[in-house]
Ligand code: OXD
């Protein structure tokens with residue numbers, strides 16, 4: 001009965017996709033099916049539709065041309081990790097850091113929820129490429145969704161539409177992604193601006209490369225190309241195919257001598273990744289350009305170089321904290337053609353969020369549509385409010401960001417948010433030590449008391465919420481890729497950074513932001529073979545004077561404190577690491593236990609040397 005109103009698939013569409021869409025349409029029973037072609041005309045139509053039904057507010061084109069504000073349901077504002085599942089056949093393959101439900105059980109649950117879930121709505125079919133069309137590093141996917149907001153956002157975040165669909169020929173593999181907001185409409189029922197469901201499931205089936213998402217229209221829960229595909233499913237694909245899908249930004253950096261480097265860097269959420277991706281160096285002669293801000297796919301090529309692409313085509317960035325003083329490049333990127341979600345609205349029809357400017361406007365409408373003034377005791381924009389914008393609009397995008405061959409990675413950086421212990425920068429002794437640094441990324445949950453460490457939130461490789469398989473196997477996979485690179489002798493150097501170390505009075509020791517270019521310069525001078533370093537218990541650190549701090553207003557002992565190693569605190573830290581490693585049982589690679597033992601030995605040696613020194617004095 002429905003078939004009559006379904007738009008036909010474009011001529012020549014892979015019959016496998018057609019059959020899959022038909023099967024889903026029978027289950028989800030939308031009123032209509034629309035195959036998205038990715039055209040401007042189509043996007044324009046969807047935006048108009050959303051303005052008409054209240055999902056989008058068009059911003060004042062004089063301030064923000066062709067831009068919109070969406071206000072989500074107040075209970076649908078972020079990724080829900082507690083409702084995110086890795087449904088591998090074997091529970092041990094999901095590992096201790098993921099929620100697991102047996103695939104059969106999850107399929108039965110989802111089939112029940114999906115039945116009729118799109119009633120009264122349109123099902124949009126979104127074919128897309130992650131990575132540049134025709135890059136050997138790219139992969140395809142098709143998402144169905146009943147949210148026009150998700151359709152338009154996917155059009156910004158991926159290469160979506162006819163060009164992708166044409167390339168998914170029979171025999172080409174593609175990821176299947178099903179999304180519904182889970183809010184069917186009864187005949188005549190008036191829709192709400194942001195339909196969603198209290199019940200939420202973000203489910204991944206790594207073996208069959210499938211994603212099923214129910215109940216949310218927000219961010220990573222719904223824009224399935226991003227975290228669900230490009231990280232969770234892609235990491236499982238990468239494990240099987242010998243590459244890496246990582247939560248990393250990508251940079252092109254040119255030094256004052258004109259040598260070009262590419263850097264991949266992993267940081268947990270909310271550690272300033274977008275700011276680093278759009279860094280404006282404070283030191284003369286260095287140029288930093290953007291290749292990607294959130295996800296990198298890396299693969300050894302036949303020459304043994306580690307190549308990388310940014311699989312995304314847009315930014316889905318956190319708005320609060322993005323401002324003229326912290327990230328002018330991002331602010332410039334957002335001049336127009338942007339969808340804002342859950343930010344505040346100004347009286348003149350432009351947007352605002354905490355940190356955009358130093359002083360807030362005197363009157364605003366907050367993210368929930370309520371009047372707001374600076375005396376309010378709640379933020380005007382939701383802390384996880386976002387902008388969705390094409391990467392091509394970013395003024396610092398590098399000329400090679402869409403190179404189908406990818407860029408060659410020279411250095412890999414791991415960072416966390418650590419008030420204590422972790423130095424400003426350390427170079428790993430070798431690849432395996434670098435993998436250990438990645439595996440031990442963590443942030444303090446609580447402010448640490450003097451001489452102790454706060455409770456650590458472990459976020460290995462910044463992938464804790466995003467690894468589609470057992471994290472310990474992920475480390476082993478990194479060790480294996482390192483082995484492959486080593487055979488060619490073109491192993492990228494690995495570094496650990498920490499912008500967030502604090503002084504005893506709780507103030508940050510390092511200014512961060514643009515000044516992080518100084519650390520980047522030392523890192524790339526290391527790669528270039530011109531920066532001196534000293535070996536220490538944690539790896540190589542800059543020799544005194546090697547880190548350019550000229551013109552920086554640092555306290556006298558700040559540098560010493562930024563690199564200080566406290567053996568007692570480190571002993572506690574290593575105990576914590578050992579407990580954490582223990583949760584992976586026999587999946588933990590032996591090399592990780594070995595690395596831990598080496599650091600322990602070195603820390604004990606420091607303690608012994610200091611004790612001797614003290615007794616001699
Ligand atoms: C993101 C995240 O949204 O890492 O990018 O949480």
Ligand code: MN
Nearest residue numbers: 247268269294
């Ligand atoms: Mn991220």
